[in-house]
Amino acid sequence: MRVSLLIFCLLLFALPASSQTSIQGKVVSVADGDTITVLDKSNRQHKIRLYGIDTPEKRQAFGQSAKKYTASLTAGKAVKVIAYDTDRYGRTVGVVMVDGINVNRAIIKAGYAWQYRKYCKESFCKDWLQLEREARVSMRGLWDFSGDPVPPWEWRKGKRSGKSSGEKTNSVYTASAPGTYHGNVKSHVFHDPSCRHYNCKNCTETFQTRDGAVAAGYRSCGQCDP
Structure with missing residues (x-):
């Protein structure tokens, strides 16, 4: 019995952080199209890097547009962040949910982000890549022009x-x-x-x-x- 309990505990702690960790709070800052800050109930701030997407940098074309779109979905709103990782800057990398809306997915669908080829590894990333292609064909967001933007x-x-x-x-x-x-x-x-x-x-x-x-x-x- 004790051996079974020990094995159960080991398996539990071996589970990936993404299956255990979530952050809930209010979005108090939007740094750019894929980075926000969430204030939890304990008044602790969490800088969140949106998982699996990459929006134009602020000095790139459509960088400010991407930031405004992300702000329209999240600024001042209660969110739930499903954490997948922590990046080298100490930011939580996760999927942000607002009123049942997957914000990461919505940004790609609106044409303000690329699916982040190098880091998007979950099963839903294929769906996100298809959404990016559809946004490009439909010329939504940053794809609404006659040239090719640099990722x-x-x-x-x-x-x-x-x-x-x-x-x-x-x-x-x-x-x-x-x-x-x-x-x-x-x-x-x-x-x-x-x-x-x-x-x-x-x-x-x-x-x-x-x-x-x-x-x-x-x-x-x-x-x-x-």
Whole structure:
């Protein structure tokens, strides 16, 4: 009997935190599209990083729009956070529920987030990826334009490496790396990083040099690379 009880206790404590831990409280701050602060009944603040999604950074195009959308769902409201992990900054990583609404899922569906490829590992992540695709096709949220936005994880990588992202504050176009050229596979026109068409929808071919683009049969945009 004692052995059975011991085994039961060991199994109980071996369960993942996500099956045991939840936080309930009021949202007192929205830092950006995927980070909020919850104040629990004990007046303890919990910084929450929304699990499985990645919204544009505040300095990226649509970063402020994503923040406003998240705030519209959560600010000042009572929430339940189902915790899945703790990140390196000490934030609780979890799914946020408000009045039965899965906030993480709603943000992707509205077109203000990517499904976070590297960290979204639960079974429902496939559904979230499909929602992202549907939002893109329907041109909702950040997908409502003629170019391709740079995922925030790539944008952050560029900032850490000291490279300029090429993103203008009033534009959705972000250069992936200065010095490279993007070629439109349909028109066979290439653009340099300063061009507003640099990340156009069909600009999927890249060249390290102007001569390389020309050799591949592409011609200069004319407006950005005379």
